[in-house]
Amino acid sequence: MRRTKSLVTAGLAAAVSALALTTAGLAVPAQAAQAAPSAAAAGVDCDGWVHNNNPDHGIAGCSNNTDRTVTFRAEVVCGWAPDVSGQWVTLAPGQYGESSGVCAIYSSGVGSVGWTIQ
Helix, strand or coil: EEEEEEEHHHHHHHHCCCCEEECCCCCCCCCCCCCCCCCCCCEEEEEEEECCCCCCCCCCEEECCCCCCCEEEEEEEEEEECCECCCCCCEEECCCCEEECCCCCCCCEEEEEEEEEE
């Protein structure tokens, strides 16, 4: 499961996430909302995915297409467990990097992967 979208598009499209309830009344994991685009993030392209061999491991990868340094981290939504944030990664212009987070063992797995850019 791999998805790619521009941060500008994601920031404008994703404002609020909602919880859906199953017929049994249990909460379903919500989609993560990406941060609103800033001037520094306008040329940063990110995508998020779940690790092929570990459904509890979420990864965000970003390419810095700007002329200045940017910092980002993964924001992983975990089912049945607290959400986690990955390590901060600093990218010089033209660089690519990845940040990841692992959900707790009792989690039902990664629900979605988003990112925060500074």
